[in-house]
Structures are given as C-alpha cells and as structure tokens.
Amino acid sequence: MSETPDGAWTALDRRTVAMTAVLHTGVAAGAGGPVVLGLAAYRPIGSALAWVLSVVVLLVGSGVLHDAVRCRRTRYRIGPVMVELRAGVLVRSVRSVALEQVRSVDITAGPLLRAFGLVVVRIGTGQRCGVGETTLELRSVTRAEGDRLHEVLLDRIRSAGGWPPGAADGRLAGCDPRWVRYAPLSCRTPLLGGAAAGAVWGGVEWFGMPGSLLDRARALLAGLPVAGTVAMLVTAALVVGAAGSLLAFTEKWWNFRLDREPGATLRVRRGLLAARSISLEERTLRGVELVEPWGLRWAGAARVDAVGAGLVTRSDEIDVHHTLLPAAPRALADRVAAVVLGEAVPPTVSVRLAPHPPAARARRLRRGLAAALLPVLGCLASGLVLVAAVLAAVAVPVALAVALDMYRNLGHGISGRYLVTRSGSARRSTVVLRRDGVIGWTVTQSVFQRRAGLITITATTAAGAGAFSAPDVGESAGLRFAEESVPELFGPFLERDRVPALPGRNGEPARAG
Amino acid sequence: MSAKGTGNTPTVWLRPPRHPLDARAPAWWRAHCLLGAGIPVVVLVVLALLLAPARGALLGAAALLAGIGVATAMVLPPWWYRLHRWEVTATAVYVRSGWLRHEWRVAPMSRIQTVDTTSGLLQNAFGLVTVVVTTASAKGALTIAGLDREVAADLTRRLTDASVRSGVDPT
Numbered sequence: 001m002s003e004t005p006d007g008a009w010t011a012l013d014r015r016t017v018a019m020t021a022v023l024h025t026g027v028a029a030g031a032g033g034p035v036v037l038g039l040a041a042y043r044p045i046g047s048a049l050a051w052v053l054s055v056v057v058l059l060v061g062s063g064v065l066h067d068a069v070r071c072r073r074t075r076y077r078i079g080p081v082m083v084e085l086r087a088g089v090l091v092r093s094v095r096s097v098a099l100e101q102v103r104s105v106d107i108t109a110g111p112l113l114r115a116f117g118l119v120v121v122r123i124g125t126g127q128r129c130g131v132g133e134t135t136l137e138l139r140s141v142t143r144a145e146g147d148r149l150h151e152v153l154l155d156r157i158r159s160a161g162g163w164p165p166g167a168a169d170g171r172l173a174g175c176d177p178r179w180v181r182y183a184p185l186s187c188r189t190p191l192l193g194g195a196a197a198g199a200v201w202g203g204v205e206w207f208g209m210p211g212s213l214l215d216r217a218r219a220l221l222a223g224l225p226v227a228g229t230v231a232m233l234v235t236a237a238l239v240v241g242a243a244g245s246l247l248a249f250t251e252k253w254w255n256f257r258l259d260r261e262p263g264a265t266l267r268v269r270r271g272l273l274a275a276r277s278i279s280l281e282e283r284t285l286r287g288v289e290l291v292e293p294w295g296l297r298w299a300g301a302a303r304v305d306a307v308g309a310g311l312v313t314r315s316d317e318i319d320v321h322h323t324l325l326p327a328a329p330r331a332l333a334d335r336v337a338a339v340v341l342g343e344a345v346p347p348t349v350s351v352r353l354a355p356h357p358p359a360a361r362a363r364r365l366r367r368g369l370a371a372a373l374l375p376v377l378g379c380l381a382s383g384l385v386l387v388a389a390v391l392a393a394v395a396v397p398v399a400l401a402v403a404l405d406m407y408r409n410l411g412h413g414i415s416g417r418y419l420v421t422r423s424g425s426a427r428r429s430t431v432v433l434r435r436d437g438v439i440g441w442t443v444t445q446s447v448f449q450r451r452a453g454l455i456t457i458t459a460t461t462a463a464g465a466g467a468f469s470a471p472d473v474g475e476s477a478g479l480r481f482a483e484e485s486v487p488e489l490f491g492p493f494l495e496r497d498r499v500p501a502l503p504g505r506n507g508e509p510a511r512a513g
Numbered sequence: 514m515s516a517k518g519t520g521n522t523p524t525v526w527l528r529p530p531r532h533p534l535d536a537r538a539p540a541w542w543r544a545h546c547l548l549g550a551g552i553p554v555v556v557l558v559v560l561a562l563l564l565a566p567a568r569g570a571l572l573g574a575a576a577l578l579a580g581i582g583v584a585t586a587m588v589l590p591p592w593w594y595r596l597h598r599w600e601v602t603a604t605a606v607y608v609r610s611g612w613l614r615h616e617w618r619v620a621p622m623s624r625i626q627t628v629d630t631t632s633g634l635l636q637n638a639f640g641l642v643t644v645v646v647t648t649a650s651a652k653g654a655l656t657i658a659g660l661d662r663e664v665a666a667d668l669t670r671r672l673t674d675a676s677v678r679s680g681v682d683p684t
Contacts, residue, residue, distance in 0.1 A: 443617040494526070497524055
C-alpha cells in the first residue's frame with residue numbers, strides 16, 4: 001500500500017469491511033441476546049432464536065454490503081495542490097480541498113480498528129461556510145498508509161505554502177505518570193460520582209431488588225444522624241467519582257506526547273483504547289488558553305489548550321478542546337505555552353494583568369447574593385424556616401467567596417505580541433491571544449453596566465470559540481486596552497479629552513450622543 | 514504598558530458612527546411593532562366575538578395588548594433610530610446597535626469574507642434591506658438592518674472591492 005505512486009487514485013483498505021462485519025455482529029449480538037430471552041418467555045426458544053437470527057443476518061448483511069460498496073467506490077488522491085475524495089454509494093460526489101487550506105490531519109484508531117491494523121484519517125480545513133467545516137474522512141486505511149498520508153500531506157502543504165521550519169523541533173512534553181494525581185481534582189469528579197449514584201439507584205429500582213441490598217443500606221444509615229448520612233453518601237459519591245476520573249484520565253492521556261515536527265507542526269499523540277494523533281499547523285495558532293479549575297489551582301496545576309484557526313469544536317466529539325497539555329504543574333504549563341508560541345518568556349508570566357474597577361466586584365457580589373438568597377426565600381415561602389436558615393448559613397458565605405474570587409481573577413493586559421485576558425472562578429481561564437490574530441472588536445454595555453461605568457470588550461478571532469472577552473472592564477480602560485492591542489481597529493473611532501477621570505467613577509459614559 | 518483606568522489618564526469613549534439608518538427605518542419598526550401586537554389582538558377580538566362568557570376578559574386583554582403595541586410603536590422606534598448607526602472608513606466597518614444592551618462592533622476591511630444582503634417581507638415593503646458583513650470569526654458578523662436598497666448595493670460593492678483588493682488571508 002505504501003508503494004502507491006503519488007497522484008494515483010487510491011482505494012481504502014479492504015479489511016475495513018471485515019472490521020465493519022465484526023462491529024455490526026457484535027452490536028447485533030448485544031442487542032439480539034436480550035430480545036431472544038424476552039421472546040423465549042412466550043414461544044419456544046428455537047423459534048425465537050430463528051426469528052431473531054434471521055433479522056440479525058438481514059441487518060448485518062445489508063450493513064456489511066453497504067460498507068463493502070462504500071469501500072469499493074471510495075477513492076482518494078493527493079495531488080500537488082489538492083486532496084480529492086470520490087465517495088458516495090448512491091449519489092456520487094467528488095470533494096476536493098486545496099492543500100494550503102488543510103489545517104489539521106487527525107489520525108484515530110479505536111481498539112477494534114487497531115486489532116485490524118487500521119486507522120481513520122480526517123483531513124480538516126478551517127473554512128466555515130455557515131454549514132460546518134469541510135472534513136475529508138478516510139475510513140479506514142492501514143496504519144502505514146495513515147502515517148504515509150500524514151507525512152505526504154504535511155510535506156505537500158509545506159511545499160505549497162512554504163512555511164519556515166520550526167525553531168525547536170522535537171519533544172515538547174511527554175506524559176508524567178505523576179500527573180494522574182490531578183485527575184480527581186477536576187470538576188468532573190463530583191459529576192461522575194453523582195451520575196454513578198444515580199445509575200446505582202436506577203439499577204436497583206429497575207431490577208426490583210430493593211428488598212435485600214437497599215434495605216440493608218437503609219438500616220445501616222438509619223443508625224446514623226442525618227449529617228452523618230449525608231457525609232457518608234457524599235464521600236461515597238466522591239470516591240466513586242475520583243476512581244472514574246482516574247480511569248478516564250488514564251484512557252485519554254495514556255502515552256501522551258507533544259512534539260514539534262519539522263515544518264512548524266505541533267502533534268499531540270495520546271490515548272489507551274482509542275489512540276489519537278492530532279496535528280496542528282503553528283501558522284494557524286492564534287494563542288493558547290491556560291485552564292485552571294478550582295481543584296487544579298489549589299494543587300498548582302493547569303491545562304493548556306490551543307487557540308487556533310481551523311480548530312473547529314465539533315459537537316459530535318467528546319473532546320472538544322484542543323488540549324496541548326493535560327493537567328500538569330503550573331510551571332510546566334507556562335513553559336509549554338511559551339515554547340508553543342515561540343517565546344522565550346511565557347506571556348502568562350510576563351504580563352501584568354490590570355485589575356478591573358470595584359464596580360465589577362459589586363456586580364459579582366450582588367449576583368452571588370441573589371443566586372444564594374433565591375432558594376432561601378423559596379424555602380421561607382414554603383414555611384421551611386429551619387432549612388432556609390441552614391441554607392442561608394451555608395450558601396451565602398460560599399456565594400460571596402466565589403464572587404470575590406471571580407473579581408480577583410478578572411484581569412487584562414498586554415505582553416509583547418500578545419494580549420492576555422483572565423476571568424472565571426470555577427474554571428479560571430487565561431487566554432493569550434496574538435494581537436495580529438484579532439480580526440475585530442465588540443464592545444457591549446448592558447443597562448446595569450452603563451450605570452456602573454463598565455463595558456465588556458470582546459476580541460473576535462478566526463480561532464477556537466471565535467471570541468474572547470474581558471468582562472466588566474472600566475469604559476476608558478477597556479477601550480484603551482483595545483486600542484493599544486490593535487491600534488488600527490478602534491483607533492479611528494475613539495474620542496478623548498485630557499480631563500482627569502472623576503474620582504470614584506471610571507470615566508465618561510462611552511455613549512457620547 | 515497595560516491600561517490602568519485610574520489616575521490622570523485621559524477619558525476615552527467611542528464616538529457614534531457617522532451615518533444613521535435610512536429615514537424609513539422607524540416606520541418599518543413601527544409597522545413591525547403594530548403587526549406584532551395587532552395579529553394577537555385580532556385573534557383575541559375574534560375569540561371574544563365567538564365566546565360570549567369570556568368576552569370581557571378577552572376584550573380587556575386585547576385592549577391591553579393593543580395599548581402596549583401602540584405605546585412601543587410610538588416611543589421606541591425614534592430611540593432605536595438614534596442608537597443604530599453605521600460607518601465605513603477606508604480601513605474598517607463600524608456599527609452601533611442594541612437597545613437595552615448597547616453594542617459597538619468593528620471589523621477591518623481586510624478581514625471581510627462575505628457581504629450578504631437580505632430583506633424580510635415587511636422590510637421589503639418599505640424598500641429597506643439588511644446588510645450582513647461576515648469575517649472569519651464565528652462571532653464576528655456585523656449587521657446593518659434598515660438601509661436603502663441603493664445605499665446597500667453601493668456599500669456591498671465597496672466592501673467586496675476592498676476585501677478583494679487587500680488580498681490578505683482573512684483568518
């Protein structure tokens with residue numbers, strides 16, 4: 001397969017059909033088994049088996065036939081300037097993508113694919129024409145062919161676009177088994193625990209065996225006071241959640257490697273069951289995002305996501321972030337951010353983040369109080385005075401602490417070629433954005449912000465979520481920040497006077513007429 | 514380097530864009546408000562004629578709705594007309610919109626990808642169109658709703674010319 005001359009139409013690997021057959025048979029067996037058992041209650045097992053088996057054979061057969069035809073009729077070709085894909089079972093289609101528009105080459109292999117020595121190759125562009133990005137999917141080719149495609153594509157792209165070679169080729173980061181200790185600190189842990197508890201509860205009810213297990217558990221818990229019961233349940237959920245997130249982390253980040261390959265391409269490889277390889281052109285990188293949820297901040301760790309053009313977040317994928325580095329010590333995260341951006345000093349460290357005006361703190365405190373007091377008032381209205389008191393005693397301090405933390409985390413600044421904004425509490429995010437990657441500004445001001453003299457300033461980019469905000473910044477400070485970062489955008493539309501800002505109020509209303 | 518926001522730094526604000534929307538825009542909004550309230554009012558009145566027992570309540574609701582519709586149609590469009598403005602310079606498109614939540618948007622000429630002109634049924638009756646300027650960003654579209662057809666066509670030509678001439682990769 002790897003001897004294919006360039007420019008010729010190539011077919012997918014035939015083993016794809018065999019893999020599809022195995023996959024469909026497995027699914028059918030999983031679904032058919034219970035059906036046979038269910039039918040066996042009403043009719044002889046032989047006839048039930050015959051019925052189900054014939055349906056299964058029909059379904060699996062038609063599925064495999066469809067895949068065989070699809071596989072036979074799919075051809076791809078990598079020319080000097082474009083990738084072409086001929087596909088379609090009933091409706092034939094030819095799709096072509098110019099090589100210089102290719103933004104990512106993504107190689108995936110699930111456990112079944114790997115058993116067959118196959119991989120799925122996705123060639124993605126960053127173009128979004130309202131409908132969605134164009135991705136050419138080759139399902140599936142041999143591993144050797146996948147590697148060859150990866151190499152040839154990047155090679156061709158390089159000669160078509162002519163990018164400069166990378167500054168520091170080689171391994172940027174590798175997995176350290178000790179990072180697994182950060183896994184249970186993610187915000188997934190309580191969610192997983194809750195989900196597990198719900199599943200157990202549902203399962204117990206479904207199978208109708210509350211007699212033995214549930215009663216014993218209830219008897220055990222009945223001996224404890226209410227607080228003890230709650231503490232025990234919460235602890236159990238957290239332990240289960242922690243175990244779950246450990247497993248998830250291991251599966252996802254097993255054998256993680258971040259490399260800079262020749263030709264200024266970043267490549268992330270990872271995964272235990274589903275091995276993934278994602279390549280990003282550095283040319284399309286617009287910045288990085290440092291993500292620090294509560295637990296990670298407490299442990300001094302951070303995650304690094306890429307902010308790049310063409311890194312479209314696909315909703316059908318579980319992993320929507322283009323993570324360059326999983327939760328790792330903060331110093332390493334800063335260093336990876338610096339190396340990826342090609343800077344000597346990480347902008348996340350060198351930047352001096354300006355705090356936002358006190359009015360932003362007041363807004364957060366008010367919102368936090370409202371969110372905490374609403375359920376309390378609800379309890380009071382329904383006459384649960386004791387519950388309301390407990391709720392108020394717990395929720396109000398927590399809400400105020402979160403509000404203060406949110407305010408403390410607000411910040412914006414400029415460091416060299418980058419602008420940096422930070423916000424969030426439960427998920428603190430520090431976005432480092434290349435100033436020349438900003439392709440527009442949006443300023444919004446709600447009624448409440450207008451009274452407090454605040455604005456929300458948003459940089460739009462072709463990358464990632466498309467917009468990165470500095471919420472609740474002072475009017476003058478925010479506009480000056482926008483002007484300093486990208487002078488040619490808001491610059492011509494700004495007016496200024498030399499009158500010192502009034503003490504206590506941060507500037508004039510942004511609306512002048 | 515970073516902006517401080519306190520002390521004797523100069524106060525900065527965004528000046529409004531130069532051009533208002535077409536003078537017919539308030540009439541279009543007014544018609545929109547009146548229709549939006551008018552259709553439910555007609556339904557309520559018809560129901561009131563058919564359902565004798567609930568006639569009082571239905572007519573009351575219709576009157577209230579009609580009152581709200583007329584009041585918004587009188588008061589809000591002139592205000593919106595003052596807020597919604599646009600401007601195109603040699604380098605950028607600048608739009609102010611919003612109502613309770615003001616919004617100022619700017620996009621550089623060189624990053625414009627497409628310029629669309631659309632027009633709703635009612636809008637068309639007033640001879641007005643909406644111009645949507647999109648950039649490579651998923652969140653960067655600028656909308657100017659309520660321009661004269663000729664002005665919009667002229668604007669579209671200017672914007673597409675400029676974005677072609679710049680020849681910069683729009684991402």
